[in-house]
Amino acid sequence: MSRVLEVRDLRVSFPGPDHRRFYPVDGVTFSLERGKTMALVGESGSGKSLTSLALLQLVPSPGRIETGSVIRMGETDVLALRGEALRRIRGRRVGVIFQDPMTSLNPVFTVGDQIIEGILAHFKMPRATARERALHLLQEVGIPDPSGRLKAYPHQLSGGMRQRVMIAIALSAEPEILVADEPTTALDVTVQAQILEVLDRLQESRGMAVLLITHDLGIVAGRADRVAVMYAGQIVEEAPTARLFANPSHPYTQGLFASVPRIKGPLRRLNPIGGSIPAPTAWPSGCRFRPRCPKAFDKSELEPPLLMVEPDHQMRCWLAEEPQRSSHAVNEAIG
Amino acid sequence: MRPVLDALAAAWHHPQGRIGAFILLIVAVTAIVGPWLLPDPLSQPDILIGSTPPGLGHPFGTDQLNRDILSRVVTGARVSLGVALLAVALSMTLGAAVGLVSGYLGGVVDAVLMRLVDGALAIPRLFILLLVLAVWERVPVLALILLIGATGWFATSRIVRAEVLRLREEAYVRAAEALGARRRRIIFRHLLPNVVGPLLVTATLAVGDVILLEAGLSFLGLGIQPPMPSWGGMILESKEVLVSAPWAGIFPGLAIVITVLSANLFGDALRDAVDPRSA
Numbered sequence: 001m002s003r004v005l006e007v008r009d010l011r012v013s014f015p016g017p018d019h020r021r022f023y024p025v026d027g028v029t030f031s032l033e034r035g036k037t038m039a040l041v042g043e044s045g046s047g048k049s050l051t052s053l054a055l056l057q058l059v060p061s062p063g064r065i066e067t068g069s070v071i072r073m074g075e076t077d078v079l080a081l082r083g084e085a086l087r088r089i090r091g092r093r094v095g096v097i098f099q100d101p102m103t104s105l106n107p108v109f110t111v112g113d114q115i116i117e118g119i120l121a122h123f124k125m126p127r128a129t130a131r132e133r134a135l136h137l138l139q140e141v142g143i144p145d146p147s148g149r150l151k152a153y154p155h156q157l158s159g160g161m162r163q164r165v166m167i168a169i170a171l172s173a174e175p176e177i178l179v180a181d182e183p184t185t186a187l188d189v190t191v192q193a194q195i196l197e198v199l200d201r202l203q204e205s206r207g208m209a210v211l212l213i214t215h216d217l218g219i220v221a222g223r224a225d226r227v228a229v230m231y232a233g234q235i236v237e238e239a240p241t242a243r244l245f246a247n248p249s250h251p252y253t254q255g256l257f258a259s260v261p262r263i264k265g266p267l268r269r270l271n272p273i274g275g276s277i278p279a280p281t282a283w284p285s286g287c288r289f290r291p292r293c294p295k296a297f298d299k300s301e302l303e304p305p306l307l308m309v310e311p312d313h314q315m316r317c318w319l320a321e322e323p324q325r326s327s328h329a330v331n332e333a334i335g
Numbered sequence: 336m337r338p339v340l341d342a343l344a345a346a347w348h349h350p351q352g353r354i355g356a357f358i359l360l361i362v363a364v365t366a367i368v369g370p371w372l373l374p375d376p377l378s379q380p381d382i383l384i385g386s387t388p389p390g391l392g393h394p395f396g397t398d399q400l401n402r403d404i405l406s407r408v409v410t411g412a413r414v415s416l417g418v419a420l421l422a423v424a425l426s427m428t429l430g431a432a433v434g435l436v437s438g439y440l441g442g443v444v445d446a447v448l449m450r451l452v453d454g455a456l457a458i459p460r461l462f463i464l465l466l467v468l469a470v471w472e473r474v475p476v477l478a479l480i481l482l483i484g485a486t487g488w489f490a491t492s493r494i495v496r497a498e499v500l501r502l503r504e505e506a507y508v509r510a511a512e513a514l515g516a517r518r519r520r521i522i523f524r525h526l527l528p529n530v531v532g533p534l535l536v537t538a539t540l541a542v543g544d545v546i547l548l549e550a551g552l553s554f555l556g557l558g559i560q561p562p563m564p565s566w567g568g569m570i571l572e573s574k575e576v577l578v579s580a581p582w583a584g585i586f587p588g589l590a591i592v593i594t595v596l597s598a599n600l601f602g603d604a605l606r607d608a609v610d611p612r613s614a
Binding site for chain 1: 512514
């Protein structure tokens, strides 16, 4: 078991009103093992995408990664890298698949050009060889008639095909880590399954570690080895997938599960979480979920650290200290 | 190059764009072909007669030196358009380069470049040109082109920069960065093709401006030097015979008005095509 990625105390800040900085990502810690999948789950605005951009120092200006944050890939201290050294790890150590394949491909170049661009950014080789590789990549992601598609422009492809092209591009420099930022959100349900299948297959054959960013608990189950639930810039619960699904403990995680309709089991009214995630400029003091939490109690006014629920399962909620109250709460939530 | 072709096609479908393009084409063809078909603009068949009014032999008449005004206007078109196109090409290259670098790199580079541009924009262009051109007794054409070109890119760089600031946030630019694409490549492959549209609009409108500017400089004696015919220079020379031979000044004046007007008509149509919001 070797760690390919370690993120510790990652904080990303943006300048806000009154010259104060605010922190959309505020102290995120997790790590990724070779060949494993970690899912970052959360609502829009929880900071999960920004976390993934920070991995490659791609935080859009005027945002910045605060000192004290640590991002290590093997022996490499990513946050110490600048310029050419930084460019060399982008795409090479970490490949990124973005959410929307419609806008992530440049409309004025052919698919082939864009894959070849990725290969030539990291490997010195004749263009013809890069072309061969591009062809091979298109085959690998399951695109029919790859040599014809190489010459196609993005607008000539369907959404699913474009996302396959994005995957081919992300894999063009053979990264050891693949960041998939909501890879199926913009796609039809039927196509979603195909794309996920492609991702699973490639992860298997290449032994890549995958950071899967999603708001969809359904695609986490049976795919991720670990799950981290993000809320308001922090990881609020983290555990191996099976353990988290069996025993969701943070009230926010419980709320997420209660918001998803179930096919099996007794018919039950959906119970969505009331309200919406606060803006990063106005995060509540104490527990950040407190204003929306049905189980908030007096201690919630203090900011909770990550506390142990059971071995290898932590959450950022004071209920972890009070098993009575907690298990009662779980029973109530699951019904 | 698709966006450029699309914009040109859209401008052609615009009535005023089509009129502008049509007249510009005629002017351009005349400028290229005309001088070969017409008498030498420098020949003075009978200098003692002086100017003759428009007639069969000389449709636009002759000037006070008995030179054929039609061939002078046509040759002047070659000079004026040539100077304008070269100067604008230089301006656009400089403006695009500064705008791309400034907008994409941002930070200190951007701040320094844009403050310099602010400074340059605060000085009237004509003032800089007069100051420098006064150095020469006879201004070389190359110097004229370079100077007009070098003083015409400031506003262009701001337009390009603004466009780049928007494009920089596009998902495919971020995707290219995440892929480890080199800066040079992002600038030339992902940003440049997308600023060509606005650049084309700016260039077309700048052609009109530069023709006027060159005519103005030539009129002041600081532009194209006689005996090479230029529209501004012809008007300057016609000053002495304004009453006795008004045609000597009217025809080059009309040439300026028509050319600049059609360049602006076409430029406006092009702008509507590239950016429908400004319509």
